[in-house]
Amino acid sequence: MSLPQQPVISAPAVGTVPRVTTEPRVGQGASPSTSIARRLRRWLLHHVLRTVMALYLLSLDVLGKLVPRRRRRARLRILATGKFHSDTWVTSFLKPMAASAECEGVWAVAAFPVRDIPGIHVVYPPRWLQRLCGQAFARLIVFTCMAIRLRPDLVGGFHLLLNGLAAGWMARLLGRRSFYVAVGGPMEILDGGLWSENALFTRMETPDSVVERRLVQAIGRMDRVVTMGTKAVQYYRSRGLTNDFHVIPGAIDAGRFRPGNEARQADIILVGRLVEIKRIDVLLEALALAAKSLPKISALIVGDGPLRAALERQASELGLDGQVRFTGQQSDVEAWYRRAKVFALTSDSEGLSLAMMEAMSCGLAPVVSDVGDLGDMIEEGVSGHLVPRRRAEVFAERFVALLSDEARLKAMSAAAQASAQRVAPAPSTQRWEALWRTTDSPCSAVDS
Numbered sequence: 001m002s003l004p005q006q007p008v009i010s011a012p013a014v015g016t017v018p019r020v021t022t023e024p025r026v027g028q029g030a031s032p033s034t035s036i037a038r039r040l041r042r043w044l045l046h047h048v049l050r051t052v053m054a055l056y057l058l059s060l061d062v063l064g065k066l067v068p069r070r071r072r073r074a075r076l077r078i079l080a081t082g083k084f085h086s087d088t089w090v091t092s093f094l095k096p097m098a099a100s101a102e103c104e105g106v107w108a109v110a111a112f113p114v115r116d117i118p119g120i121h122v123v124y125p126p127r128w129l130q131r132l133c134g135q136a137f138a139r140l141i142v143f144t145c146m147a148i149r150l151r152p153d154l155v156g157g158f159h160l161l162l163n164g165l166a167a168g169w170m171a172r173l174l175g176r177r178s179f180y181v182a183v184g185g186p187m188e189i190l191d192g193g194l195w196s197e198n199a200l201f202t203r204m205e206t207p208d209s210v211v212e213r214r215l216v217q218a219i220g221r222m223d224r225v226v227t228m229g230t231k232a233v234q235y236y237r238s239r240g241l242t243n244d245f246h247v248i249p250g251a252i253d254a255g256r257f258r259p260g261n262e263a264r265q266a267d268i269i270l271v272g273r274l275v276e277i278k279r280i281d282v283l284l285e286a287l288a289l290a291a292k293s294l295p296k297i298s299a300l301i302v303g304d305g306p307l308r309a310a311l312e313r314q315a316s317e318l319g320l321d322g323q324v325r326f327t328g329q330q331s332d333v334e335a336w337y338r339r340a341k342v343f344a345l346t347s348d349s350e351g352l353s354l355a356m357m358e359a360m361s362c363g364l365a366p367v368v369s370d371v372g373d374l375g376d377m378i379e380e381g382v383s384g385h386l387v388p389r390r391r392a393e394v395f396a397e398r399f400v401a402l403l404s405d406e407a408r409l410k411a412m413s414a415a416a417q418a419s420a421q422r423v424a425p426a427p428s429t430q431r432w433e434a435l436w437r438t439t440d441s442p443c444s445a446v447d448s
């Protein structure tokens with residue numbers, strides 16, 4: 001069973017040269033005129049995005065010459081925007097920021113409801129504005145208005161497209177400092193943002209080296225770049241970037257994410273969006289292979305997304321009915337971690353997965369793709385397993401080996417939990433404070 005037709009392009013691993021394997025398909029039964037129209041739209045979008053990025057870079061340079069840099073306040077006002085899909089994003093990033101003694105407060109423009117946390121002020125775009133111009137652009141309009149009204153010391157965006165780009169431009173306009181949190185790592189720029197999951201850039205359907213180069217240049221104009229792990233920094237430096245880089249993994253609340261007393265009735269759990277880049281089809285194939293040795297193997301897939309129906313059909317066709325449960329989106333995800341023994345992640349690309357760190361804090365042994373910065377948290381064979389991406393048979397072997405050896409599973413789970421202590425809130429706040437301290441010198445209230 002295959003997933004719905006997508007452009008025939010293979011997501012590159014970081015550090016490899018991306019390439020198109022063949023021309024994108026136009027779909028079953030498509031007419032030649034449809035194919036020509038699609039190619040024309042694709043060509044037009046490529047050139048529009050090239051032009052837009054060139055104008056964006058030019059505007060940054062002009063603003064940099066016309067608008068003087070302003071000195072920071074004694075205590076920083078920080079404005080940031082991102083989708084912030086769940087409370088996990090807020091507690092992992094914004095809460096440690098706001099806890100810093102250097103910070104007056106964090107103002108966040110968000111798309112999804114966020115619970116009240118001291119020091120964090122959340123602003124949502126009104127529904128009528130979202131209906132008028134869409135969620136993303138409505139959020140950026142509110143972000144712009146907030147920036148002009150608040151006059152923050154630091155302006156930041158989570159993900160480059162379009163939040164980071166907006167933050168970089170607004171900071172130049174106000175004479176303030178910008179920061180970009182590269183949550184998705186290099187995949188946000190590879191092939192010109194083709195793998196970024198941004199609705200606009202992914203519509204190019206084929207790689208664009210010109211757009212990619214201009215995205216790299218846009219990152220180069222950021223004052224601060226925050227990555228989830230070390231490999232991302234190595235990649236950006238290999239592209240000639242000399243920014244002030246800071247490695248700050250998301251903070252995990254050990255009070256919430258910890259082992260419980262519940263019976264671990266499920267063998268495997270995967271938590272994530274049901275989208276192409278997560279390659280949950282590979283997990284299902286691995287489970288089917290593992291079932292040959294462990295006929296009763298079971299799995300939980302927590303999350304939702306456009307591929308859910310296709311993945312449920314695939315599970316059924318692989319004979320996994322009753323063994324794989326699709327739970328949908330869950331707010332109490334920590335309770336689901338405590339029901340499982342092994343955490344799986346079969347993605348083609350990751351930064352440093354928050355879900356993996358949460359699972360490790362709950363005492364689950366991780367078996368994950370060897371991509372992105374996941375290796376920063378895992379010592380192979382000790383605190384988890386790193387598997388070559390898309391190798392369903394290797395995932396299956398690791399599942400069987402762990403689930404068949406209780407002592408080995410227990411030791412790896414304990415090592416995983418110990419490793420997760422590195423991403424507790426206190427160390428994360430210290431890392432943000434180190435970033436804040438590099439942001440100019442404080443000014444007086446009159447100067448601000």
